[in-house]
Amino acid sequence: MSHCENILGQISFYLDDELHDNEYAEIEQHLRDCTDCSDRFEQERMLLAQVRNAQPLYQAPSELRARIAEQLSEISPGIDVPQRLRRRVKQTLSQFWEPAPASSFSFTPVRILAMALVVATIGFAGYLMAYTQRQTVQPTGDFARMAVDTHMRRIKGQLPLEIETTSPGEISSWFAGKVSFSLELPNYQEASGQEKLYHLEGGRLVAFNNDYAAFVAYRMRHRPITLVATSYTVARPSGGEEIFTKGLTFHYQNVNGFKLITWTDRGLTYALVSDLEERGQQSCLVCHAGTKDRDFIEDLKMKL
Structure with missing residues (x-):
């Protein structure tokens, strides 16, 4: 069996978190180097996303x-x-x-x-x-498209981080003076001592609308999560399905097989990109990991 055949045989297990840490690293490196396998990976990931997003027309008795x-x-x-x-x-x-x-x-x-x-x-x-x-779907806004493109470039190894650290405070300080807004990353996991649900990898600047937006990289269950933030005066969320909860309006879309959630809060516009289950609402844990936020995340779930 060739190396490509072996990698392709592991893709479904990669997408379902069924591998060991060293196997994830081997597959990700191969996908960065092999265009054919990378294309096959994207096809299976998008198909899996369609299966997970499919909803019954009604609740079976x-x-x-x-x-x-x-x-x-x-x-x-x-x-x-x-x-x-x-x-x-x-x-x-x-x-x-x-x-x-x-x-x-x-x-x-x-x-x-x-x-x-x-x-x-x-x-x-x-x-x-x-x-x-x-x-009939509303068009995806420029900010949302940029967030998904940035996420894809990160997965392909084309977007190196400018700061690599697991400290939210260090990343927040690094962005100070580099962007025209104040970004304070929450520190729920470290402050509460609770189980680590996600891993913070680092951040960098990304160009948007003749300015810079903040890009923060996370990983949850070996899956990458991208958080992009900019000022509300530069970009506003639009398009997709609107979900109202806790006084905020979230816009959910599936773009190129990725789950995209955009919203505005306290003068900033955010975009979360992942390939997690359902609407990808579990990615919200990077900002809302506290117990009081669990109802908020539940509201973003698909209602069957």
């Missing part, structure tokens, strides 16, 4: 869910399903199906394959819906 679960439980397993596939299907399926108690419904091999077929069908339907509706 509990009686129907119970009947399907009962029918699946009567199927005799005749094959073995790898543990990684089981986890991947359960992770994706959990976004569409509220699982029954473990005592009454377990994930046997045949059920795993049956559910995988259901998820694939939903994903294809979601792709068709996105294709037919894309002409």
